[in-house]
Amino acid sequence: MRRVVVTGLGVLSAVGNTPAAFFETLVAGRSGIRHLSHSFPEDATPRLAAEVDFHPAAHFTPMRASMLDRTTMLALVAARQAFADAGIPVEQPEHFGVYWGTGAGGANTTEEAYRGLWQNPPGRAKPATVVMAMNNAAASEISLEFGLQGPSLTYSTACSSAAVAIGEAFHAIRYGHVDSAIAGGADAMLTLGTLKAWRALQTVAREDEKDPATSCRPFAKDRSGFVIGEGAGALILEEADRATQRGATIYAELAGYGVSSDAQHVTKPSAAGQARAISNALREAGLTSEDIGYVNAHGTATAVGDIVETVALKMALGDGARKVRISSTKSMHGHLMGATGAVEFIAALLALRHGVIPPTAHLFHADPECDLDYVPNEARQVSGIKAVLSSSFAFGGNNAVLAAKAFT
Amino acid sequence: MVLGETCMSATLETIRQMIAEEFQLDHAIVTADATLESLEIDSLSAIEFMFLLEDRFKIDFPEDKAKIKTVGDIAIELDKAIGAPSDERKALARS
Numbered sequence: 001m002r003r004v005v006v007t008g009l010g011v012l013s014a015v016g017n018t019p020a021a022f023f024e025t026l027v028a029g030r031s032g033i034r035h036l037s038h039s040f041p042e043d044a045t046p047r048l049a050a051e052v053d054f055h056p057a058a059h060f061t062p063m064r065a066s067m068l069d070r071t072t073m074l075a076l077v078a079a080r081q082a083f084a085d086a087g088i089p090v091e092q093p094e095h096f097g098v099y100w101g102t103g104a105g106g107a108n109t110t111e112e113a114y115r116g117l118w119q120n121p122p123g124r125a126k127p128a129t130v131v132m133a134m135n136n137a138a139a140s141e142i143s144l145e146f147g148l149q150g151p152s153l154t155y156s157t158a159c160s161s162a163a164v165a166i167g168e169a170f171h172a173i174r175y176g177h178v179d180s181a182i183a184g185g186a187d188a189m190l191t192l193g194t195l196k197a198w199r200a201l202q203t204v205a206r207e208d209e210k211d212p213a214t215s216c217r218p219f220a221k222d223r224s225g226f227v228i229g230e231g232a233g234a235l236i237l238e239e240a241d242r243a244t245q246r247g248a249t250i251y252a253e254l255a256g257y258g259v260s261s262d263a264q265h266v267t268k269p270s271a272a273g274q275a276r277a278i279s280n281a282l283r284e285a286g287l288t289s290e291d292i293g294y295v296n297a298h299g300t301a302t303a304v305g306d307i308v309e310t311v312a313l314k315m316a317l318g319d320g321a322r323k324v325r326i327s328s329t330k331s332m333h334g335h336l337m338g339a340t341g342a343v344e345f346i347a348a349l350l351a352l353r354h355g356v357i358p359p360t361a362h363l364f365h366a367d368p369e370c371d372l373d374y375v376p377n378e379a380r381q382v383s384g385i386k387a388v389l390s391s392s393f394a395f396g397g398n399n400a401v402l403a404a405k406a407f408t
Numbered sequence: 409m410v411l412g413e414t415c416m417s418a419t420l421e422t423i424r425q426m427i428a429e430e431f432q433l434d435h436a437i438v439t440a441d442a443t444l445e446s447l448e449i450d451s452l453s454a455i456e457f458m459f460l461l462e463d464r465f466k467i468d469f470p471e472d473k474a475k476i477k478t479v480g481d482i483a484i485e486l487d488k489a490i491g492a493p494s495d496e497r498k499a500l501a502r503s
Contacts, residue, residue, distance in 0.1 A: 063430040067456055127455040 008086025008236030050229030050334025069106030101161030101185030103338030105135035163341025167257030218328035229334025233342025256285025262397030274312035289320025293385030299328020
């Protein structure tokens with residue numbers, strides 16, 4: 001069985017537009033949540049969001065930018081970072097794959113097209129609408145830009161999309177289907193329609209009027225949901241021997257991937273389903289709960305979700321659940337939807353590398369039903385972390401967990 | 409004829425500037441004879457560019473317009489379209 005390592009990272013998020021800036025901000029406990037930078041003509045209510053400070057003109061010609069959805073632009077810029085970080089040459093393009101996650105694909109393009117058609121009948125759509133809006137736009141553009149001729153695949157499993165994409169890329173390398181891959185996810189759905197739809201579902205955080213940045217409070221007694229974010233996370237994965245031979249800097253070994261379905265309810269999570277995904281990831285990685293130094297939790301700060309996840313961790317890790325440090329960085333970078341599994345796995349990898357656990361921010365009031373160590377408010381230095389987990393649990397009941405360990 | 413040539417040259421210069429700006433190309437290489445292919449403007453980008461022109465000049469290009477190969481071809485189509493009232497103008501005229 002081949003081993004798989006991570007050799008390059010890229011991040012665009014509300015808390016930083018490089019992996020280093022992203023992790024520094026998380027460790028400092030600073031939130032990127034604020035009011036959206038623009039309002040909508042139809043509804044000027046200020047809205048909380050975790051928005052990326054992104055200027056297309058810095059990365060694309062005007063014509064190119066006009067033909068790419070924001071999701072795809074974020075994906076491409078994160079991919080460029082990951083390739084530059086890995087310094088990997090594409091010598092055998094047919095053995096290099098793209099495994100990408102997205103929840104909503106080109107949401108901005110779709111909404112703009114509909115807005116134009118409904119508001120100005122008979123109306124018309126931009127000629128590039130179809131290729132901008134399609135869910136596989138980001139994966140396609142990454143394969144085009146870097147000349148990658150292996151599989152170019154898109155995974156859309158709601159909030160676990162990027163974790164599934166990374167896990168499937170890991171298996172593709174492990175079982176010899178490809179030698180290298182770029183994996184991750186992107187989403188940019190801060191549109192009026194999407195924001196309204198999420199609010200209607202009553203999973204979005206109530207705004208703290210005094211300090212909006214603290215509105216998302218995972219595992220806290222006064223939690224009220226998540227804040228919708230946007231962004232992209234990209235990772236270069238390689239077969240370990242090749243990475244070692246070319247002298248690559250290795251962040252960690254991606255050693256396990258557990259995926260399961262609840263088959264219970266479309267929105268209500270199942271502790272048993274989540275626990276199976278965690279256990280499967282541990283088993284594949286050859287790790288026990290004692291080896292896990294940190295779990296980057298899904299931690300969406302919903303009333304039900306955080307309790308179910310706490311129960312799932314206890315089911316899967318047993319007594320080890322009491323010792324492991326757990327945090328939800330969504331408190332700061334928001335919920336990046338189809339990208340969240342990638343940026344949170346990157347947070348876990350950097351915690352492993354630097355021996356620093358980013359906190360769960362805004363955890364001021366403990367909930368007796370969430371009784372594990374969630375690393376409240378302050379980052380924690382920890383020596384000798386051997387392995388980490390990152391969990392992503394999605395609407396529809398899909399659960400995906402990634403396990404990484406220090407490469408030796 | 410002279411008037412036509414003047415219009416053509418003004419339109420051509422507008423198109424050259426727009427292409428240079430939108431695709432971030434050196435203005436000097438965006439000549440009337442330059443093919444879109446030689447400027448690495450693919451067919452989808454060309455269609456999007458024509459759409460941009462329709463928006464900016466409030467015109468409609470006919471569905472059966474001649475095949476566009478060069479920068480000069482775009483200027484010719486734009487001059488033709490500006491000469492013909494667009495649906496939007498017709499609508500304004502009616503209102």
